[in-house]
Amino acid sequence: MPQPKPGQSIPEPKANAPDGRRRYKRGRIRDRNFQTILKAAEQEFALHGYRGASTQKIADRAGVAKASVHYYFSGKDNLYLAVLNNIIELWNVHLEDMKVDDDPAEVLDKFIRRKVELAHTHPQASKVFAMEIIQGAPRIKGYIRSDMRRWVREKAAIIDAWVEQGRMAPVDPAHLIFMIWSTTQHYADFDAQVLTILNHAEYERELIDRIAGFLSRMILRGCGLSPPAERAP
Amino acid sequence: MPQPKPGQSIPEPKANAPDGRRRYKRGRIRDRNFQTILKAAEQEFALHGYRGASTQKIADRAGVAKASVHYYFSGKDNLYLAVLNNIIELWNVHLEDMKVDDDPAEVLDKFIRRKVELAHTHPQASKVFAMEIIQGAPRIKGYIRSDMRRWVREKAAIIDAWVEQGRMAPVDPAHLIFMIWSTTQHYADFDAQVLTILNHAEYERELIDRIAGFLSRMILRGCGLSPPAERAP
DNA sequence: GTCTATAATCAGATAGAC
C-alpha cells in the first residue's frame, strides 16, 4: 500500500469541525481508515464490478460500519471514483522519461518488465480498471480521450522516429503499445485462467520472471530488436 | 445470431405439457424468444457483470415481461450459465484440426486472424467471458481445469514438436497461446479504450484487417517465422 | 404461453444517539 496521501482532486473526507479545531494529530487514524476502506473497496469492485459490489460488503471487509463508508466517502459513486483515481495514479508513473535518443530495446524491455511487475503486485487494481473499460469506460472516457490519448501519441511519435531512423522494424506504434498493455495485464486480469491452466496455485517469482522474459523476447523480436542482455559486449 | 439449437446440457425451457401433446409446430416461436432473451442477457451481462445485471433490464431489452425470463430460464443464475455455455461453444470451434505436419506459420496466422474476426463479430460474448474470469471464474473453473487445459496441452505438444524439429524459435507454447488470446481479445474487451485512443467511432473492415496483419506479423516474427504470404513463390 | 400484481429480500443512504 504505497500511497500515503489520499486527497487532491479525490473525494475528501468531510471537514473535521466547522471551527477548524482539533487538526493536529487526528489525521493519522483518519488516513488509516481512509486507506483501509479504499483497499477493501478495490477488492469488492474487482470481484463484482461497480453495480455488483455492495457498500455493506465493503464495510464488512474493511471492518467498519456501513455508515462509516458514507462518512469517509460520500457514497458508492465517489468511493468508486476514488479507487479508479488511485489506480490511474499508479499506472501513470511509467515511461514518462522516454526519449528519442534512448535505445529502443532497452526502453521496451524495461517497460514490459515494469508492467509485468505491476500486474503481479497490483492485480486487483488492474481488474477494476479492466472491468471499467469492458463496461464501456463510462466514468473515465474523459481521461482516456485526454491524458491517455496524449500519452500514447507522445510515445508513438518516439517509436515512429526510431522506425524512420531504421533502428527497429516498421511497426504501428499504437498497436505495439496495445500489445504490451494486453499481454502484461492479461496475467493480472485472467490470473484465474492462467494459473488454472498452468496448474499453479499462485504466481511465484520464478513464473513472473519467466513471463517477463517471454514477453520481452517475443515483442522485441517482433520489432526486429535483440534483447538488451545480448547486446552488451 | 448463428446458433439455431438451444438445448443440450443447457437449461431447457419447461416441458410444454405434462402429457406431451402439442409439440409439432410450437417450437419455432419458443426458440425465437429463447434466443432473443439469451442475446439480451448477453448484452446486459457484458454491460454490468453478473451481479450488476438485472432481469428486469434483460426483459426490457428483449421486449418481454420479466416473468417470461423466469419461464424460459428458471432464474438469473441459469440464464447466466446458458449465456456462458453459448460462448464456450462458439470459442471451441477453432484450431481443432491442427496437426504436427501442418505449417506453423500458416496455422498460427490462421488462428490469429480467426480470433480477431471472432472478437470483431462477437464482442459482447468476449466481454462476458472476460468478466467471468476476471471475477475469479467461479462458475467455469471446472471447464477451465478440464476441457480448456486439455485443449492448451494438446496444442502445446504440437508447438513443442515444431520447436524440436527446428521449424520455429524455441518459445513456451502455453504463453504463446496466452499471448494470442490476450492480444486478440483485447480489441473486443477494451474496444472503448482502443477506439477512443485511435479516435475511431467503431471498428471498420480496414482497421480489423490492419489489426490482424499487425498481430500476425508481430507474433510470427516473435516465433522466428515469416508471414505465409511471403513464403509462397 | 404471457402478463400483472405482489411477496420477500437487499441495496444505498441518512438521522440521531453516543
Added chain:
DNA sequence: GTCTATCTGATTATAGAC
C-alpha cells in the same frame, strides 16, 4: 468520529388472471 436503526427504492422470484 462511530455506531444502530430506519427510510426509500430496486431487486429476484412467484402466484394467479387471462
